[in-house]
Amino acid sequence: MLYDLNIPWSPTTSPADLARTISFASSLGYTVLALNHTITPPIPSQITNPLPKFPSHSTTATPPPPTGTPSQPSQQQQQNKQPTILHRATVTLSDPSQNYRLPTLALAYDILAVRPTTEKAFQAACLSMAEPSLISLDLTQHFPFHFRPKPLMAAVARGVKFEVCYAQVLASSPSTSSSASGGGIGPPPDARARATFISNFASLVRATKGRGIVVSSEARGALGLRAPNDVVNLLAVWGLGSERGTEALGVNPRGVVVNEGIKRSGFRGVVNVLEVGGRESDVKKNQQQGQGQQQGKKGKKQQGGGAGGGGGGGDKGNAQKRKTPDEGGDGAQPTVSKRQAKKLRLALKEQEKEAS
Structure with a gap:
């Protein structure tokens, strides 16, 4: 899957231009797009999301015409297929040090x-901000x-990505708006x-060693x-x-989207873990092992009961207490400890002295 997490939107953007941009990005192969709303402080206390809503996935339910080949999708399906649209601030x-209300702002958008x-x-x-998962430059x-490498690598270790926008080289300054026809990008930069x-x-x-970079348009x-292959070639020219x-267009932006989703669906880092059913062969093998263990326990109990009945001891059986040599069960002499033997020798010596 290919991602473009920065499609600028402003209140002056016409719906026709936005729909044309989304359609062209989908034709280039991008499957996940993010409409970006740039906010300049101060942020109001009542935060609302003004971005337009689009269906995430919409495919036609009618089957393709029988005249087309089964391996090629129909033209109607290609036109009706839409990418996933996310909202970003x-x-x-x-x-x-100022209060930007980032936690409240993060709840109103998909990406911050x-x-x-x-x-x-x-x-x-x-180093310290926990709400944003993306640093746009x-x-x-x-x-x-x-x-410097130290703070940048610390951010990469925390899961924060750095965004680079290639249209900044192709277009003019951000204040330049598109033409009325909806297709222009303005004069090229100096x-x-x-x-x-x-x-x-x-x-x-150089500072990040190429890690943690997200490329958007x-x-x-x-x-x-631009097409994904053209973007990769352009980045290779730049170093x-x-x-x-390729990771900057697929793996890294996917990590941003997944992390933002976990922040909004989990509670204090706790995520539900669901048990996954095993294969049928493993399940049957475990059931057979459990049945074999139960049968073995039953056989041992039956053997123990038979031995107890044959000995005439009733319910004593094998559970009869073994007699120790001190109890004299087998007629053996009780053992004497070293201390007791020493006392006996001293007593005999005293008796011999008194007798003499």
Whole structure:
């Protein structure tokens, strides 16, 4: 499965443009998309999710026409198949000491991400913040700090991923909106912004060793999207290997979605564990072993009862207490301890002295 966790949405986005972007992303092979709503503090106390709702999976229930080959899906099924649509919120983070209401905001969306703009906010997002599972970076901007391996690897160990958006190189600044026709991506960025993006991306790959990177589009139109193979090749040119690039489109974003789902379905890290039924052969084998053990116990009980009846002892049987040598059951002399033997010798010596 391929993921694109950043399809920007704003109140000015037309439904036709959004539907066209989603349809084109689905045709490129992306099966899970996330509509991103960027929120700038202050966050209101009453939080509502304004993102439009789409059906997660909708496939036609009618069978394909008999004229088509059975191995090829019909054109109607391809058109009716829709990707899974998630809702995401991205909070611009500048001062971590402020109250951003992140726990309340996380309950209203499927995915919560932060976009730090200062070194203090970046350190807090990497080391201490528990609500966001994704740190989104605008690599076209010049950061007032460097990407150091220690905080970044600590974030990767915690399960936090770093998002890189390739449309930032293809499109202009984020304030530029799409054209009225719904397909444009705006004029290309200048050479300085492109060089800054490549430099920041190389520093990020060097600090994380290519781990924990999620690649999204952040495309404001259908023309800003790229096919998965093109994205992997583009990342390889920028310094990320093809294997890590494939993980950035599949495994890593899937981990973000799964972790966010566990946070909302579990309670304090407790997850229900369901018993899985075994194979039929294993179940029959265990039943046969249990029946054999029960039959063995019954046979032992019957043997014990027969031995007790033959001895004439009634219910004593094998449970009769064994007599010790001290009790004299077999006529043997009782044993004498060393202390008692020493006392006897001393007593005999005293008697001999008195007699003499």
